[in-house]
Amino acid sequence: PNGIPTFSSADKAFTFQPVGRMQLDYGWNMQDTKNPDNRSNKDITDGFNFRRAYIGFAGKMFNDWTYNATADFSGRTNASGRLQTAQLSYNGFKGWIIDVGAMQPAFTFEDSISSNDIGLVERPGINNVVTSLVASEGRLSAGVRTFGDNYFADVYLTGDTVNTSAQTTGDDQHAVFARAAYRPINDEHTIVHIGADIGYLYAPPQTNLVAGSVTPAQAHVVSLSERPENRYGGLGSILNTGNINVSDVTIYGGEAAVRYDSFWVQGEGYQVDLTRRFTPAATNDPSFFGYYAEAGWVLTGQKRNYVANQGAFSAPTVDKPFNPMTGNWGTWEAVARYSFLNLNSDTWATNTANRVRGGQQEVWTLGLNWYATPNVKMMLDYQFIDVKKYSSATNNTQVGDNWQSFGGRMQFTF
Amino acid sequence: PNGIPTFSSADKAFTFQPVGRMQLDYGWNMQDTKNPDNRSNKDITDGFNFRRAYIGFAGKMFNDWTYNATADFSGRTNASGRLQTAQLSYNGFKGWIIDVGAMQPAFTFEDSISSNDIGLVERPGINNVVTSLVASEGRLSAGVRTFGDNYFADVYLTGDTVNTSAQTTGDDQHAVFARAAYRPINDEHTIVHIGADIGYLYAPPQTNLVAGSVTPAQAHVVSLSERPENRYGGLGSILNTGNINVSDVTIYGGEAAVRYDSFWVQGEGYQVDLTRRFTPAATNDPSFFGYYAEAGWVLTGQKRNYVANQGAFSAPTVDKPFNPMTGNWGTWEAVARYSFLNLNSDTWATNTANRVRGGQQEVWTLGLNWYATPNVKMMLDYQFIDVKKYSSATNNTQVGDNWQSFGGRMQFTF
C-alpha cells in the first residue's frame, strides 16, 4: 500500500515490510553582515543535512504482535548509524496497544504526527523541548494506548533515550506521561480534535558523586535547548538554559486541531516547571513556556488524513501520482506557522542566582509541499527567525540575531 | 517458520530472510552502602542496555551457498552500529560446511548456543574468557564443520574480530581451534552430549616497536577480563589481568550436557595457559581456569531442541503461542547456574613479578524464561555475585565486593 512493499503469509498472521525514510535537507541561513555587533552566531553554516536516514524492518507476528527494528544513519557528514527504534507491541486486546522498547511514544499532537507527514521541515520549538524531557524518538518506554472512533489516550513509563549521551556512571532517568484527546466532530468534511498532555520527570538522570568534581549540586541536572526550527548545514541549538540541578520537572499543556476539507489548522501550548535541588543560592523554581499556531491548505483539493491509533494528522491523500504524460501532478500543499519559545525565567530577578537566561525565539515559516507520490515528497520552507538572548545572567548585552532562512527537503520513504 | 519471514524462489535454489534480534536488558546491581570500605566498584550503574540489536539479511544462493550479512546496533546510549557478521558458507558436500568471513564459529558448548536461546541473560564467565581469545562473535574465520546424527566437529583458523580495537600499527593475531562432540545417547527422550575443545593462539596481536614508547615487552600482549555475568546499565569488567606479553596461549577443556524430556543440565570447564615473552623478571607462565554447572526445567513440559550443525542446544519448542483468549500461555522455563572464574595466577609467589591478580568471581543465578511465541522471549534473572580481588600485585587489600542483582530481558527476533 502507498508504494511500500509489504509481504504477508497466506493466513495473514504474519507480515513483513522494509522500513526506509530518507530526508535530505539543503538550505541557507542568510544573515546580514553588519559589523561590529554582539551576535554569538554570526555565520551560521549553510549546506546539506541528512535529517533522517532510517533503514529497518517492521512486521506482524502471530496476529497479535507487531515489531519495528530500525536504525538511523542521519547526520551531516561522517555520521554513525545508531539504533532508532526497537519496539514490540501487543495488539491482542481490541482497541488497546501495549508497547515496550525504544520508540517515539505519542506525546503532544505534533510529535504524534509522523516525521514523514509534518507540514514544515521542523516541528515547533516547544514540542521539541517538552518531548526531549520525557518522550521523543528512541525513548525507552513501556505503556499502553487506547483509541476509538473519536478518542485517543495513552500513558507511558519512560527512561533514557538510546541516542543521547548516557549517564555512564549514574542511574537512568525515570518519567511518566499521559496524553488524552477527543474528537467532538469527526465526519467526512470536518474533524475537530482537542487534547491535553501532562508529563512528570520524577527521577532526573543521576550522576554519581565524585569527590572534588561531582557535587550534590551537579548530580541531577537537566538542560533545555532548541534550534531555530531548521537544521540546514547541521545547525545547532542557540537557545540553551545551561545545566539546572532539579528534583523533578512537570510539563502540562493542551492541543487543538481542525480539519475542514482541504484546510487545516492546529495549535499547542506547553508550560515546563522545574523544581530546584541542592542549589541554596537560588530561591525560585524556574518555568518556561512556548506555543505555536499552524495552518495549511491542500491546494489540489485533497484532505489531510487522521491516524486513530496515534491521535494525530497524517499526510494528505495522493490520488494522482506525478506523471506528466497523463497530466497528473501529485498533491500540493501550502503551510504557514508562527512559533514562540521562551527559555528565560526570572530574567530580571534581583537575586541573580535565580536568573535563567536561555533565550527566546520567534519563528515565522511559510512552506510549500509537493507529494509527487505517496512516498516521494519535496518541501520548500522560508523562515524569518528572531532570536533574543542575553550574554549571561549578569551581562545584559544582546547576543541574539534575526535573519531569514531558505531551504528544502527531498524525502522518499518505503 | 517460527514466525521468521522466509522467501524462496520457485525452484528452492534461492532463499532470503531478514535478520533481526533485539535484546533490551534492564536491571539493578543492588550493593549495600556500608562505608568506609575498600571496594573499587561501590556504585555499579543500574539501568538499561541494548545487549544485542541485530539488523541484517541471510539467505541461500544457487542451492549450495548460504550467506549472512548483519550489523549490530547494541549499546547503552549513542552507540554506533557496526558489522556483526559477514559469513559465506559452502554446503555442497553433504554433512560438511565450509565457512569464511566474520562470524561466531562454534567453540565451547555454551557459545555454540545462539544468544537467542541461552538459558540466562549472560553466558558463564569462563566461556567468554576463552572465546574472546580465539573465537566469539565477529571473528575473522575460515574453517570447516562436519556433523551427523550423533557427532559434531569443527576446526577453524581465526584472526582478529571486527568489533574490538584494531592493531592499527601492527599485524593481526592468528589462532587455530578445534571442537569435537559426540552423543552416545540421542533418542526422543534423552540426549547425552560430551565434547572437548582446544585452542591455540600462536601469533598474538602485534604492536610495532616505537622507540621510547613500545618496547619488546609490550609488543605482543593479551589481557583477560570479564564482567560479573550481567551488563545492566552497561556494566563493565571488574576482573582483569592487565596486559601480559606472551608468545602463545593454549586453551583446553571439556563439555557435557544431558537432556531428559523437559529437564536439562550442562557443564563445562576450561584451562588457559600463557607462555610469557620478553619479561625476564617473571619466571613463571601464568594459568587461569573456570567452570560452571547449569540446569533447567521447562515448566510447561516442552523440550529443549538440539541443533546438529552447531552441536548445541537451542530453545524449547513453543507449541502454544501466547493467546489469553484461547488459554494458551506460551512456554515457561526455570534455570539455575553456579559459575566460577579465576583470573589469579601465582597469587602469593615470592617473586612478585610472577603474580597475576586479575581477581576471582563466583556467581549464583536463578532465571525464569517466558517464550510468548517462538520469537518473543522475556527473561528474569536474580544473581548473587561474589568478586574477590586484591588491590595490586604487592598490596593485599581486598577491593572486591559481593551483592545481589535483579534484572531481565525483553527479546524479539525475526
Add this chain to the structure above:
Amino acid sequence: PNGIPTFSSADKAFTFQPVGRMQLDYGWNMQDTKNPDNRSNKDITDGFNFRRAYIGFAGKMFNDWTYNATADFSGRTNASGRLQTAQLSYNGFKGWIIDVGAMQPAFTFEDSISSNDIGLVERPGINNVVTSLVASEGRLSAGVRTFGDNYFADVYLTGDTVNTSAQTTGDDQHAVFARAAYRPINDEHTIVHIGADIGYLYAPPQTNLVAGSVTPAQAHVVSLSERPENRYGGLGSILNTGNINVSDVTIYGGEAAVRYDSFWVQGEGYQVDLTRRFTPAATNDPSFFGYYAEAGWVLTGQKRNYVANQGAFSAPTVDKPFNPMTGNWGTWEAVARYSFLNLNSDTWATNTANRVRGGQQEVWTLGLNWYATPNVKMMLDYQFIDVKKYSSATNNTQVGDNWQSFGGRMQFTF
C-alpha cells in the same frame, strides 16, 4: 536474477530488493628490512580489511521512480556504519534518468564500473584522485544521465560527500562535472568505447575565518592524496600534497576501452589543475596528472558485459556456477595493469613556495578473479609498488620505498 532476490508487485509498478555487498580483503605488504634507511613507512600493516560492507534496500515505485538506501559497515575493526547511498531517480522520460541524493555519480570509466565488477581489488590511483574532488561514493548530487545503443552522457551538480569529515563551521563545496562516451563499434564480438570527462570545483569547501587560527590562506583548502592501490590491514595514503588554498580546481581527461570477445583493455588519463588563492608567496598554480592501462582475459571464454546506463563494463557472465558434482567451475579471469600517479608539481622550482611534493607512485598489478557464481567472487592480486617522495619542499631526502604486496578478496553480493 543473478541470485539477487527481487520482489515485484503483480502489475510490475513496484519492485523491492535487499542490497548487500561484502568485500573482505586480506593481504601482506612485504617490505624488505634493510636498515638504516629513510623510508617513512617501514612496516606497513598486514592483515584484513572489510573494504565494503553494504546493507540496504533498492526498488522501484510507481513505475517511474527508483530508489536506493544503503549503509556501509566497512572498516578494519570497530568501524561505525554510515550512510552510503540515498538516491532517488526519476525514469519517466525514456532514455533519460534524473538523479538526486547521495550517490556515486558516473565520472570516469573505471569509477562507473561497479565495485562488484572491477578487475583488480582497487581502482587506479588517478581515478580515485579525480573522483574524490567532485564525484566518488556518497556524494551529494543532482543531475541527469542520457544513454542509448551507442552513447552515454551525464552532467551533475555536486556538493560534499556524506562520508568525509564535514566543514562544521563553514559552507559546503560546490562543483559540476560532465562525462560523454561513444561506442563507434558495438556488436556481439567487439565493443569500442571512447569518452571524455571534465570537472570543475568552482567553490572549494569553506572554513569560517577565526581570528588567530583560521586565516584567509586557510579558508578554502583541498588536499590530494592516495594509497598505493591496496588497503590491506587498513593501509592509508602515502602520497599527499598537504593543504593547498585554492579558488578552483579543473579536471580533464579521456577514456578508451575495447572488448573483443573474452579479451578487454581499458585506459584513462587525467590532468588536475589548481588555481591558488591568497597565497602570495607562491606564484605558480600547481598541476597533477596520472594514467593507467589495464587488460584482461576471461580464461573460461565468457565476455565482460557493458552497462548502457552507466557507460562502463560490468563483470563477465557466469553461465556455469561452481558445482564440482557437475563439473562446472564458474568463470575465471586474468587481469594486468600499469598505473602511474604524479602528485608533485614544480618539484624543483627556484621559488620553494611553488613546490608541491606530494610524491609519485607506479604500481604494476597482476590479478586472478574467480566468479564462483554471479554473486560469489574471489580475487588474488600481486603488486609491485614503487613510491617516490621527497621528505619536504626543501629537503631532497627520498622517503619513499618499493615493495611487493600479495593479497586477495572474498566477495559476496545479494
